[in-house]
Amino acid sequence: MNVTGHTRRPASIRDVATAAGVSYQTVSRVINGHPSVRPSTRERVLAAIEELGFRRNATALALASGRSRAVTVLTANTTHYGYASILQGIEEAARAASYAVGIGVLESAEDAAVTAEVQRAADAGGGIVVIAYDPAGVRALGAVPAGLPVVGVVETPASPPGGDRPWVWTDDREAAYQATSHLLSLGHETVHYVAIPSSTRRTSARTSGWRQALQEAGAPEPRPVQSSWGPAGGHAAGLKLARDESVTAILCGNDDLALGVLRALHESGRSVPGEVSVAGFDDAPHSAFLTPSLTTVRLDFTGLGRSAFALLHGVLEESAPVAPHPVSVPELVVRESSGPPPAGH
Amino acid sequence: MNVTGHTRRPASIRDVATAAGVSYQTVSRVINGHPSVRPSTRERVLAAIEELGFRRNATALALASGRSRAVTVLTANTTHYGYASILQGIEEAARAASYAVGIGVLESAEDAAVTAEVQRAADAGGGIVVIAYDPAGVRALGAVPAGLPVVGVVETPASPPGGDRPWVWTDDREAAYQATSHLLSLGHETVHYVAIPSSTRRTSARTSGWRQALQEAGAPEPRPVQSSWGPAGGHAAGLKLARDESVTAILCGNDDLALGVLRALHESGRSVPGEVSVAGFDDAPHSAFLTPSLTTVRLDFTGLGRSAFALLHGVLEESAPVAPHPVSVPELVVRESSGPPPAGH
DNA sequence: GCGCCTTGTGTGACCGGTCACATTCATGCG
């Protein structure tokens, strides 16, 4: 134990070496578990390490060895429930592997800002995880220079990506399909959709899952209402839909939108689920406690984050236990906000 | 522009030096803006930098200079709205100052786990910000070795801390006071309080603000209901309070708790605000869209995060523009969930 | 014409590790 009150410079391997009466290289061997060190020597070194409170300097390690045991997560927002959960999952897995986690927020989707942020992440060394559900994220994923270890957390890709693309996703197309089918099975003639901003393609995975369910059921296919990410967007969309008497079921791109829609329906005097059924997406923690509680599809964001890290970890270290396709399965959660359509529909 | 397709090793200052026909030290002078470099030389070096796409290696910089231009944020959770907003604020300010942001999650409040996480943060070099609203955070703040640059984001301290304590806080005592006074001014005989887990002291700042308002009004002081952080805890507490007919006003430690309380009151058949008024804390984004929309106190978490970084920045670089006491002012937001008590009370 | 200060530039050591190679000594085997 170092009992001197001073905040002295931390001990280096050379300090340990002199204390143990060996060369610095032997110390290096001990801390790296190299086999050919005589047990008695190892013991002496370990004692010196303990006594001096030695801790290996991460910066020096990174500089000398090239590997930095760090991940930088690039995201458009830390506040959004889904994003925050993914981040939490990444951090959890990274911590278990003793990796450091960095974070960069893509404040604007503007090209210059995004590439600047990607550069910073690249400079930090280590791997990169990009949360690419929105335009900023997609742009960032595209801006990562080739050759850098990167994993994207993306929407369900249109076509199964070629084998070893370093992407993870939840099956949100399937999720949208399930939610839509659920509403249809209750007897609704069709289901309207309030969409989150699509990442890049005209139709997002969620949109196409919804569409597929409608088509299979032979239901009419209303135009999706483009909205934003937050409850305010859902509110605006909801007011519009509320004016249309024929609307009896609404699927929302996420739970925040659904919240806004519920509010708009309430303000418009349309009861849920009596006159209109509403379903959300994500199963945010508050959704179960709304009045009416929200029917939604639960996605395992934390698990998604863990998978993303696992994939990156495999890329960074050849010990690659890269699970082939870490797709987690969405789960429909039926609550109060969905029910049969009113009689006469 | 480097047009070779290869992902070659990035250029170092020595590469730039040879390309420009100067010594590496001159390159270092140029990138650091040292004055005594002949303009013509500077120009040549800058051209070489541009041509080779040189970017200064952050790791080497950190190792050589000791300063690492990085902050690690320690938090118990990334998902919670308040915490996530603080993080976002820190990141924003850090990015503006070209600092890197790291994150560590304190998964358990257990001593060993917390100190391990603090160690990791310390090893990363740079500064540390600890979000210390909960037991895990408080413990982490305490576990940071003396001499390390650290800033705590804390509850309103019981006594004004001695001058230059590196802490930031929002005035949540004042906020609780405001919310409670608001409810009393509507005519409620008293206000019940559903508390978030206190960080460490018996009574949190929020609790004491609430208590102060009651005392000043000469209102009876019911025992606060201890709860958790999430809506589930609020729900449980709400069910309990709903059974007591005399309860007409409830203040909740945060908006998530309030959500649970609203739900519990609904399930118990007590109308809001007709029979019971409810107020929350934080003004989370969804609170405005609940039915009824939630009366709450808005706290500027993002600004709090920015202040935390500014303070840390001041500690790390002697250029210290350390704003004396970055306390932001809470703002009461009155919405539908609060109103006068029912007649007869 | 000499010394002195200032400006511009280069050299060597260092931060704290790792890596490639050299060296020493004990063993096994023909």
Place this chain on the structure above:
DNA sequence: CGCATGAATGTGACCGGTCACACAAGGCGC
């Protein structure tokens, strides 16, 4: 007994920057 082999350890260079100092050239005062 001589030599190849392998275990245990040490030496020097290197990663990519910074820092302290040395040194050359030019301007100025006297």
